[in-house]
Structure formats: C-alpha cells, structure tokens
Amino acid sequence: MPILTTGARCFLEVAEVGSIRKAAVHLNLSASAVNRQILNFEDELGVRLLERLPRGVRLTGVGTMVWEKLCQCRDQIDSLHTELENLRVGERIEITIGIMDCLVGSTFADLLAAITERNPRIKINIRVYFLAEDLVRKLKSREIDLMVAFAQNISDDDIWKIHSITTRVGVIVPPGHRLAGRGAIPVEACYPETMLLPERSMTLGRLVRSALPERLRIAPLRTNSMRLIRETIKHNRGISFMNEIDVWNDVHAATLVFVPLADMDLSTELNFFVRDPKSVSEPVRTVAASLHDLITAELVRLYR
Template sequence: MLKSKLMTYIDAVSRHGSVRRAAEVLNIAPSAVNRQILEFERAIGTPLFDRIPRGMKLTSAGEVVVSHIRRMDGEIALMDARLRDLRGLQSGTVRLLAASGLMSSFVAQVVAQFCEAHPLLDLKIDTLPSDDIVRLVGEGDADLGLSFDLPRDPDLITLASMHQPLGVVVAPDHPLAPRPALRLSDCVGERLILPPKGSGIRVLLDVAFAETRIEPNIVIESNSVQLRKALVREGVGITILAAVDLIGDVSDGVLSHVPLADPHVPGQTLKLVARAKGTLEPLQAKLAEAFRKAFDGLGAIA
C-alpha cells in the first residue's frame, strides 16, 4: 500500500472536519486517528489542525501537507491506471458532474457510445449547479465538469468550449415554428416557461427583457429542462433553450427550435473542464476526448 495510514487519517480529517467523523468513515477508533496525527505534529513541531469547538480546521502547515497528500493520490491513481492499460484492461473510474439539462440528450449519447466501447468503465455521474461543479472539480472530488457559462477559476482548465446560441422552443404546430429566426419581441404575449430567477439562461433573459422594455408573460418557472420541454410538448407554452438541450427532440419531430437572432440575447458557452493541477487518468482522458469530438458535432444541431 503506497499511501500510509497517517496520510489517510490526515486527509480524512481535513475532508470531514473532525476526528470522529473521519474515524466513522474509515471504520476505525477515533483514538487511533487522533494519536497518529498528534505524534506527527510533535515530530514536525507544528500543528496541522486548529482544534475549534465545531471541529478541526487546517492550519497553514496542514494545508501544505494535505496538498502534498492529494497530489500524491493523483499520481498513484495515474500510475495504477497506466498499469491497467499496459495489462490491456479498459477499466477505471470517472466522476463526471454536469448540468441537469444536458443529461437526457447530449451526455446520454456520448456516455452510451463510450460505455459500449469500455464495458468495464465505472462511471459516476451527478447533476449540480455550476458553482458546485467548479468547486468540486477544482478540489479534485470530480474528474470532469460539463455545464454552461462556468465561471473562470484558477483551479480549472478548459478542455473544450463551444458557444451555443439560444432559441425559442415550441411545439411543431405552433405559429412561430416555421420562422427561420425570432427576436424577443416576437414572443410578446406568449406564455413563457422559464427557469427560476438567478439561473444561467434566466439571467441572460431578464437583462434582455429589461433592455428591450419587454414585460414577459411568465406562467411557469422550473429548473427542470425536461419538465419545461414536456410542458411545451403539451401546448402549455414556449421556452428558451440552447440547441444542445434539444438533441433528439428536434430530429424526432416532437419539438421545434427557432434561433433567437436578437442582439440582446448573447447565448451561452458550453464548457468541459478538469482540475488544472491534476492529471487525468487514461480512461478519464479518453472520455474527455469523446466529449471534445461531440463538441465538434454540435454545430450540426444548432
């Protein structure tokens, strides 16, 4: 075992904020964890943690040690993955975080093809808001992040990026469906089904509504892209989405996506990110490459 018990204990306490919670996760006695950390602190002559009423907080020395431990974890994982590749195996674990709206279309297609080619893949996928994706990928708790308009962060590197113009999503028999392009003013009076205030598309739209002095007729708010599309199919109203959110829906003829050719609506940027200071394992890098290639094909559905 390349990683010592001491490093495991220090890492666990830093992640869980207390000796007790770390010991529960590791399934060992809290006294064993505390004793080894105290012995190490005495040996180096400085504490790794501030003992505060609410738990354990890393000191500056502790941050140095934990940073080293996690870098070493990444190198060990990379070595293990490369050894598996040398043995001809295509197994490994990939942790992917993505915006919920991308799951049933874009992510599903890429992952389905990738899993078929790599049947031993252990893929863990979760949906989270953009801020959480940035934080968890930057901290090394996820390998890849995929979302719209991810904020810039020094802990992240962009692996692929593509601008996605927004468009009005309507039922195929809606009067706006045959139009080659629309402006926001064309949607005046329409029943709008939009995400809640403060979310990505909604921020762009609220700014555009204010700039154009349009009073939107918002009848339903939901952060579920699937629900918004389902309500459009049922004729409840119309919504606004990027083209990538409509993969399959337009080709199957169940929805129409009419581009918004409006200077007040800039569109969104879809990004695939990874940890800047980390190194992707071979299988993680292969999945990232699969997403890069899929990005190249997004122009065909815009």
C-alpha cells in the same frame, strides 16, 4: 467457457425457475433432455436434488445445499471471466464525469456509448447535478475528474477550462406552433406569446432576463427545472428561450422545435473543467476531447 457441467447448469436453471419445462425453454433444450441431465447429475452425486411434483419441482434439503454451492461457484467463474477479459484488453481505468441535468437523455447516452466503444479500457462513471456550484465543489474535492457544465465566469485558481462549446439560444415552441418552421425570427415575433423562463439562479435564466426586452409577457411560473418548462411547452401553455443542448432530446423526438433568433446573438457555453491541466490523466484528456468532438458534431447534425 462452460466450466460447470451440463447437468449442473440444467439443475441451476430448474432450481431458479421452479419448472423443468420452463428451464428447457431458457436452455433451448427439450424437457426430457433437461430431466435426463438432472437425473445423471443426481446419479453422479449420489443424492436426490429435486422433488418432482404435479405442478413443478421443489428442492430437497440436500438440493438446496447443492444449489447454494453451485451459485457460489458460478459467481466465481463469472469473476474469473471478468478478470481474464481485463487481462486481455489491459488494465481498466476508471474516471468520473460530473454533468448538469440538462445533458441527461438518449442523445448524451448515445455519445457515451460511442466513447466507451472506442475506449474499452476506460470505465466511465457519470454523476448528475443541477447547479454548476455543486459540480465545482465535487471537482475540487476530487469526487469527479471532469466537469461538463454551462458554467460562466468561474474564477477559481483550483480548476481549469480545457474545452468549450458555444451553443445558440433560441425560441422553443411545440410542433405546429405559428413560429415553428419559419427559420430565424426577430424577437418581436415573441411579444404576443406567454414566455416561460427559468429562475435567475440558473445561468440561462440570468442571461435571458438581462438581454431580452421588457415587452415580453412573462408567465407567473417560476422554476429551476428546464424539464418542467419543456413539458409545459409541449402542452401549448407558452414558449421559452433555451440553448440547443437544453432541447436536443426533444428535437430528436420531434416533440419540440428550436427556432433561431434573427436579431439577437444569444449563446451559452458548455465548458469542460479539470483540476489541473498539467497533471490531468491521459484517459481524462481522451474522454474530454472525444466528448467535445461528438457533442459538436451532434449539434451540427441537428441544427445546421
């Protein structure tokens, strides 16, 4: 719905790129056609808008004033289009999801895109945190509506778990490593390797350190960054234990390999929390259920 005239739109484009020829390319018109439209626009207004120079154009004083007014008009038209679209699809509903940093990446972005495509009335805001404790605090203070985190044993009467996904913990190695492609392996196969483990402050760090044998050769590196551990593994400086979601972006990209454990049943839970299951809004329920189902399906597709 081009409310602005062709001459006005040509003038705006030329003013912003500083050249009739460049504007013509953007507008898919010939340079002579753009120039003619602007000359007609100047005749309609009765003023000179552009100074035509050997190497482009320059706005006159009046041209600058007209350009500013047209920019305001264009912004108002864009706002009108947005309001009309909102009326067409119904009132948009906004929800905020708090997630852990390990979920960030192309895989999760694709899942979010699928959810927003299915639910065009729902606008989703994402807030990223490193610690589950931060997410709990944000959920209780109503800064987020849904919390998705590897948070175990949360005992708080103010938040409730509505969904859960069990993710296996396995060995993470680079492609070409002797353990890659072997299927499930016993934990003793890791004894000769240098093991990179996350700090005990992290859920996975506590789980792995309490469950694994002392015979493992633990690297002297201490970090709360799973990303740093993954990058170190890619450079063949050790291996690690991670869950399927921690490494799914790298499995997608074929830069790391997830190897299941044959003799240990280690797993973590990705949990979905809300403040009150009785009063949680229907859009939050819808998004939570969709996200749960899509993550589950993606894990099956990648690893089963």
